[in-house]
Amino acid sequence: MTPGKLRKAFGKDVREATVGPDGWESNDRPFAAYLDSAYPVGGTAAGVGWVQAFWAAVDGLGAEAVVEPIPDASPPGTIH
Numbered sequence: 001m002t003p004g005k006l007r008k009a010f011g012k013d014v015r016e017a018t019v020g021p022d023g024w025e026s027n028d029r030p031f032a033a034y035l036d037s038a039y040p041v042g043g044t045a046a047g048v049g050w051v052q053a054f055w056a057a058v059d060g061l062g063a064e065a066v067v068e069p070i071p072d073a074s075p076p077g078t079i080h
Helices: 029-038 048-061
Strands: 004-010 013-020 023-025 064-067
Touching: 004 048, 013 029, 013 048, 023 029, 029 048, 048 064
Parallel strands: none
Antiparallel strands: 004 013, 004 064, 013 023
16 A cells, blocks of 8 residues: 655645545644545545545645555455
């Protein structure tokens, strides 16, 4: 599994965040909290929720995808 990493520039202020099955992480805690509320990871089948949250955030923020997420190889519907 490769977590998704995004970068968003707000003028000269550049923020980065990573998303995986456990939610959003960032050195900028308010930014991570915003992403968790606006683009929640959810609790669906393995990989699906956080990958969807990542692409929704990229689209909604107009952010740059630094690393595209790759969900684990479990078949759809697998619960861990």
